[in-house]
Amino acid sequence: MYKLNLKIALRNLWKNKGFSLINIGGLAIGLASCMVLLIYVGYEWSYDKQFTNHDKTYVVYQNVAANGKTFSWAWTPNVMASEVQEKIPGVKYASHSTYPRPNLITVGDKKLSSKVVFTDPNFLKILDYKFIKGNPAKVLEDINTIVLTKSFAEKLFGKEDPINKTVKFENQDLLKVTAVIEDVPANSSIIFESIMPWPLLEKREPWVKESNWGNNMCLTLVQLQDNKFFTESNAAIEGIYKRHQKDNPTVALLHPLAKWHLYGDFVNGKSVGGKIDQLKIFLLLAFCILLIACVNFMNLSTARSEGRAKEVGVRKAIGSTRKSLISQFFLESLLITFISTVFAFILVETSLPYFNNILNIKLTIDYNDVKFWMVLSTLMIFTGLVAGSYPALYLSSFEPVKVLKGFKIKTDSSVSVRKVLVVGQFVFAACLIVCTAVIYQQLNYVKNKPIGYDQSNLIQIAIEGKMHEPGKLELLKNQLLNSGAATDVTFFSSDVTEGGNNTTNIQWEGKNPNELISFNHRAIGYNFIETIGTELISGRTLSPKFKNDTNSVMLNEAAVKMMGLKNPIGAVITFWGNKLTNVGVVKDFVVESAYQKVAPMIFYLDTHDDATVILARLNPNQNISSSLAKIDELVKEIEPNYPVNRKFVNESFEVKFQDEKLLGTLSNWFGGFAIFISCLGLLGLALFMAEQRKKEISIRKVLGASTTNILTLLNKDFIKLVAIANVIAFPLAYIIITKWLSAFEYRVAISFLPFALAIVISILIAVLTVSIQSIKVAKANPVDALKYE
Structure with missing residues (x-):
């Protein structure tokens, strides 16, 4: 029995090559997308779990x-x-x-x-x-x-x-x-x-x-x-x-x-999430893409119901039960799923190097892992059964007498179900378009938000080995300036784009003794303000002209605000038991997270070799390559035993947006796949509707309707479906993006633009997809459809 069903399934696939190709292609893309996302989620989920205990x-x-x-x-x-x-x-x-x-x-x-x-x-x-x-x-x-x-x-x-x-x-x-x-x-x-x-x-x-x-x-x-x-x-x-x-x-x-790794975000001392939130999004994305591929399969399978009605009628007439027919259709579905999985493997192996490059990791398929094969088998069976469920139940329900006598099959309910499925596909597609647009808006907003200093042509050089010896840093600073490679040079106690030391051991007049305030503190060299290109709001900078500046500090705006200082210049603070005088207020600039408010910060003069990096502003009037080569040469002269460890500050700053860029890139790619598969589902419904209305269209043409009139008539119904999908999708998308944006203190305002983009893209896709099929029907000779009447 199964052998016969397999032969029938293979014959049907070969007989309807176009439908088979679309079905297999849609499922292959859906399975491949799902597999890549699951491999990535599995990789992230396995963090730190390789140890026995x-x-x-x-x-x-x-x-x-x-x-x-x-x-x-x-x-x-x-x-x-x-x-x-x-x-x-x-x-x-x-x-x-x-x-x-x-x-x-x-x-x-x-x-x-x-x-x-x-x-x-x-x-x-x-x-x-x-x-x-x-x-x-x-x-x-x-x-x-x-x-x-x-x-x-x-x-x-x-x-x-x-x-x-x-x-x-x-x-x-x-x-x-x-x-x-x-x-x-x-x-x-x-x-x-x-x-x-x-x-x-x-x-x-x-x-x-x-x-x-x-x-x-x-x-x-x-x-x-x-x-x-x-x-x-x-x-x-x-x-x-x-x-x-x-x-x-x-x-x-x-x-x-x-x-x-996964739950690294804390609120009020409790772990509330972190990377796990991103993985949940990718898991949902994987499931939805696979579901869309299954819906696409249902639509295309039932769109061929007219062609398979007589087959069902004949088989029922010679004794086939509905159960055996359902088994046959499920076998066809599983066969297509198996073939699709083979192509999905090819797509995954081909695309993994690209995704490894953008993710900066090494994702691989472990073919020796039993769990991998178990998950894959479950995925295949689930896909085959879900994709084949509606076609099997619908096609096996035809009454043989009516079909064989040539009566028209009642299709209202099947059309309604397919419309619901198409609406579901486009709800997800519209949500993805809105969310991806907002992710890119947020990323661009924060990247383009003023960070308080000038990153262009600013490099930092790690201080290593002999560079720590007394007098060597000042010597190197003078050489860098005299060479013309740099216009300004200073020192800093940590990577200028990363976190560093902080303390709550700060006292000042008027401080609430019961209030604990955390301050970032950084050691700096002379010419710090000029080198990084920030602004001095009031007072003066630390300078060699003032010998007593070892007992002076500068505060940033956030520190002045947090301390409640009305007259910050001249204010005395106690820092680790030492009384220091504030001589200047520095404009807030981003050091740690670009998404959070700037923390209170204290700057003091580097007198105890606290500096770990040299900050140098490259000379804009000289070739960058020659300036960098000269800097490397001068650093090597002082410390020949270490490789020169330097980098541009803007490159380090770019790393802060890695998670958001990753989310945006993956959403973009897999959102595109979801939309493409949705188009195949829409194509299935368009094929079905065009087949059902072939004679109606022919009569309209005979009565004088133009091709444009026919296309407008056919597209109108599908635009309604897409409009309904957008109406359902927009509140869902708004809830999702509002929750996602709430994690950032600096965030973009939700505008109408992403929703307008979703409307334009979804309608454009619907019109193009439907028109590809509808134009064939609209241009067909009406005689072919009406000659049997």
């Missing part, structure tokens, strides 16, 4: 109430790990580590910048990376040792065995390689190339030894013996700051490692 591992967060809201950070004091290990119930391991930082590692003539993590042996017990060489129980015990990842070991030693070989760290410390581990997976929150013992960091930076509960400088990971201890452990860690500093209002909490 990831479900029992937690990141210690701190909550600090300041500036009227609660800030949450995964930064903790260096003493947190030992205290948690000893005092918190249910803890199996606790580890502290630095976040990955770039450092120079040398082997012979090879000088490479490596992402380094300083940590303790518990780190590799909590995060059980696979060891290729070395003893996991003995690593990080000796101070002058190092653990390398596989690819970094190959960069340093080629195919040689790296175990017991030595590398030079920062041109100072000789370290012995004691182990090699597998490369850190790309879907990890902590990406590094080498691991070094914590005592080595203490040796190089003695201040790290100090037990200071007010200095949050490292990452603390905790692994519980069992998750049944979580409630007790989390309650015990909550007051850990206050137990060591009575006046410290900070609260600690355990945040699951498996949720660190």
